Amino acid sequence: MAMKKCIMCGRMFDPDQIVEDNKNPFLDDDEDMPKKVPSFCQLCEAKIRHEADDIKKPSKPM
Secondary structure, X not given: OXXXXXXXXXXXXXXXXXXHHHOXXXXXXXXXXXXXOOOOOHXXXXXXXHHHHHHOOOOOOO
């Protein structure tokens, strides 16, 4: 697949490379399942995950 533009920052990235990097080597690939093409570059995806982790409520003490 050709280069794709990140919908958040506009940086160009290769979605095939991201799929290969995130692939779990211990799981068998199911070719029947459609592949989800990422819309964010790795930097924006990491930023979103980090912000989501910060928003989680702290656990209440027992």
